[in-house]
Amino acid sequence: MYLATLTAENFRVFGARRPPEETGDALELELTPGVTVLLGENDAGKTAVVDAIRLCLLTTAADFYRVTKDDFHVGPGGRAxxxxxxxxxxxxxxxxxxxxxxxxxxDSRGTSSLYISFRAELMDSLPPHRVSVTTRTGPNxxxxxxxxxxxEHLKATYLRPLRDAEGELRAGRALPIERLLERAISHLPVLIADTIAEVSS
Structure with missing residues (x-):
């Protein structure tokens, strides 16, 4: 199986879904089998796409990702x-x-799909900003x-950004690429790699 579509509404830079005849700010991303590379300017939403997949699928990573109020989109009408x-x-x-x-x-053609839907609700408008989250199946x-x-069959592997390339690629350190290969061998369905810095010569 492969991740074919990713949609997000009111998540960070991505706003609310609108009627089909209107241009909306929600994320609607179609993917194909194989490797997908996201390119874009700063603050275009590349990291938001990566984190959306992390939240929806759960990831095997050293760092734990917890939903905060900053994950809720802020538009003209305020915070979602x-x-x-x-x-x-x-x-x-x-x-x-x-x-x-x-x-x-x-669907009507007999094609089976697996939908995983993650929903977060902001329970408090004031601190401590408690958040309720649910993960269910089905299109809606x-x-x-x-x-x-x-x-467990849906967990994705996440490789955090390599910010200090020279330091992290020194001899004796566990390289992110080694962890990548270990996870790939274990047949996890989705692998998410964030920005990898260029190593200067």
């Missing part, structure tokens, strides 16, 4: 009180269809929740 992220997986193998059988959505997040075993 909720955001949603949805990942759609397609081309599931027979084994994967068996694992996620009760969570699949089948109205399907059953995933059990632990199914969740």
């Amino acid at each position: 009180d909720y955001f949603t992220i949805t990942c759609r997986f397609m081309e599931l193998s027979e084994e994967e269809q068996g694992i996620f059988l009760e969570h699949l959505t089948t 997040g109205e399907g059953p929740t995933l059990d632990g075993k199914a969740r």
Whole structure:
């Protein structure tokens, strides 16, 4: 299977979804099998895309990502009180269809997809800004929740940005590329690599 679409509404730089005839600020990203590279200027939303996938799928990483009030989009009307992220997986193998059988959505052509929907709600407008989060299946997040075993099959590998390239590539240090290969060998479905700095000669 592969991650075919990613949508996000009211998440950071991405605003609310609007009617089809209007241009909206929500994220609607279509992906293809293979490697995807995001290019763009600073503050264009590249990191928001990466973090949206991290939140929706859970990631194996040393750092824990917790939703904060800064993740909720701020528009002309103020800060949104909720955001949603949805990942759609397609081309599931027979084994994967068996694992996620009760969570699949089948369209009129008989094509099965797996939708994972993450929703966060801001419970307090003032500190401590408590946040409620739920992860469910289905196109609108109205399907059953995933059990632990199914969740494990969706975990993605996240490689944090390599900010100090010279320091982190010194001999004797565990290289991010080594962790990348270890995770790739373990057949995790999605791998997310953030910006890798250029090594100066």
